[in-house]
Amino acid sequence: MSVAAKDFKSDLKPIWCPGCGDFGVLQAIYRSLAAIGRPAHEIAFISGIGCSSRIPGYTTAYGFNSVHGRALPIAQGLKLARPELLVLAAGGDGDGFSIGGGHVPHAVRRNDDLTYIVMDNQTYGLTKGQLSPTAPQGLHTVTSAYGSLELPVNPLLYVLAYGAVFVAQGSPADIAGLTEMIEAAIRYPGFAFVNVQSPCVTYGDESQQIKVHKAVMKKLADLGHDPTSRSQALERAQSYGSELLTGVYFCDPDPPPTLGARVRERQEKMMAAAKPRAQILDTFVQH
Amino acid sequence: MSPTRNVDFATLTMKEALDLAILIEEEAYDRYSELADQLTQHDTPDAAHFFRLMMANEAKHRAAFAEHRDVLFADAACGVTRAMIFDVEAPDYDEARAFMTLRAALETALRAEQKAHAFFVAALARVTDPTVRTLFEELAAEEIAHQELVRRELAKAPPDAAIPTDAFADEPVGE
Numbered sequence: 001m002s003v004a005a006k007d008f009k010s011d012l013k014p015i016w017c018p019g020c021g022d023f024g025v026l027q028a029i030y031r032s033l034a035a036i037g038r039p040a041h042e043i044a045f046i047s048g049i050g051c052s053s054r055i056p057g058y059t060t061a062y063g064f065n066s067v068h069g070r071a072l073p074i075a076q077g078l079k080l081a082r083p084e085l086l087v088l089a090a091g092g093d094g095d096g097f098s099i100g101g102g103h104v105p106h107a108v109r110r111n112d113d114l115t116y117i118v119m120d121n122q123t124y125g126l127t128k129g130q131l132s133p134t135a136p137q138g139l140h141t142v143t144s145a146y147g148s149l150e151l152p153v154n155p156l157l158y159v160l161a162y163g164a165v166f167v168a169q170g171s172p173a174d175i176a177g178l179t180e181m182i183e184a185a186i187r188y189p190g191f192a193f194v195n196v197q198s199p200c201v202t203y204g205d206e207s208q209q210i211k212v213h214k215a216v217m218k219k220l221a222d223l224g225h226d227p228t229s230r231s232q233a234l235e236r237a238q239s240y241g242s243e244l245l246t247g248v249y250f251c252d253p254d255p256p257p258t259l260g261a262r263v264r265e266r267q268e269k270m271m272a273a274a275k276p277r278a279q280i281l282d283t284f285v286q287h
Numbered sequence: 288m289s290p291t292r293n294v295d296f297a298t299l300t301m302k303e304a305l306d307l308a309i310l311i312e313e314e315a316y317d318r319y320s321e322l323a324d325q326l327t328q329h330d331t332p333d334a335a336h337f338f339r340l341m342m343a344n345e346a347k348h349r350a351a352f353a354e355h356r357d358v359l360f361a362d363a364a365c366g367v368t369r370a371m372i373f374d375v376e377a378p379d380y381d382e383a384r385a386f387m388t389l390r391a392a393l394e395t396a397l398r399a400e401q402k403a404h405a406f407f408v409a410a411l412a413r414v415t416d417p418t419v420r421t422l423f424e425e426l427a428a429e430e431i432a433h434q435e436l437v438r439r440e441l442a443k444a445p446p447d448a449a450i451p452t453d454a455f456a457d458e459p460v461g462e
Binding site: 004005013014015016017018019020021023024027031034035172173174175176177179199201209210211 | 288289290292321322324325326328329331369370373374379380381382383384385387
């Protein structure tokens with residue numbers, strides 16, 4: 001059965017501010033899901049809280065707009081319980097790297113077969129523009145009126161340092177490139193992380209808007225980057241915040257087993273070694 | 288950033304070229320529809336109304352290409368898909384703004400028509416089939432004509448208010 005991008009578009013109309021970067025991300029998700037070719041009822045989309053976390057509702061996949069910062073624990077649980085589903089998780093940089101920051105390393109090290117898309121806009125847009133974990137030092141917001149004193153979290157280094165096997169960064173300024181990246185992330189057998197620089201048109205900094213992205217973004221592929229080298233990825237990722245590099249930073253050419261695969265292997269071993277049912281029941285019978 | 292994927296203009300046939308033209312109009316129709324919905328939701332009726340007019344225009348163009356295609360190729364299978372095109376004539380998502388004026392909406396449409404014209408001009412450099420070349424030359428000329436139409440509407444549009452429209456939206460705190 002062939003599926004088209006429009007098959008993933010729900011009847012719910014996005015209420016994001018006109019001009020929001022998330023519209024382009026949503027379009028790239030529709031298109032990448034169409035390229036994957038699985039029907040909507042075989043896909044589950046889990047999010048936390050925030051503007052970008054509304055995204056599951058705008059698709060026809062099963063969706064759960066859950067609790068702030070908790071998209072990943074729910075997505076992991078779902079994937080373990082229903083391994084046949086294609087599971088996506090999404091949210092903003094605040095949801096992923098502040099409120100849910102503690103969950104990211106564990107999702108990375110467990111390496112279940114999930115795709116995690118972060119719409120990184122360096123602000124808490126839904127609550128009207130407070131400082132978020134990826135906001136650059138010096139940024140003026142309603143909670144940093146004289147400029148932020150804090151260094152930003154670097155989401156790319158964060159996940160690479162914990163051993164992420166697939167790490168990419170895109171921008172809705174290049175929907176075609178972002179579509180390819182999300183498709184590659186979904187196809188990768190393991191925890192795949194896609195950081196999308198998705199500007200907040202209302203509270204975001206002028207230097208972070210899509211028109212600026214179009215002018216300054218550079219493709220990793222054009223820079224001779226080797227996406228199979230973790231050390232190159234770590235080096236390139238350090239420029240997060242000072243330059244916009246897009247593409248796949250790292251894709252482990254030898255994917256390690258996923259958590260699901262390890263769980264199934266353990267289950268099979270235990271089943272093989274298990275006593276027959278009658279024998280187990282017999283142990284509870286008093287003789 | 289190329290607006291097409293896996294389209295080989297050097298070997299493009301007339302049937303594929305017409306299919307491509309139809310899909311380009313469909314994509315533009317869908318995007319204007321999305322932008323009109325966004326602006327309706329965000330209390331920007333003039334721009335939303337204009338984008339709905341653009342939807343009607345794109346639908347009209349699509350129907351004309353579909354009719355042409357039907358005459359030449361009847362029910363022959365479509366050789367290209369929407370997955371092969373990215374924002375050829377569709378305005379970019381980041382063009383829309385809450386409270387944008389009619390003038391800003393017209394300027395958005397003008398940029399979309401200019402983008403489409405640039406696409407056909409770039410494609411012409413690679414097209415080899417003479418019938419496709421003629422079609423693309425006509426399409427490029429049509430895009431120029433559409434630009435003129437939009438420019439005429441721009442000349443009639445009221446000037447923007449002295450207070451910028453984004454003054455009505457919350458802004459980041461400055462120094």
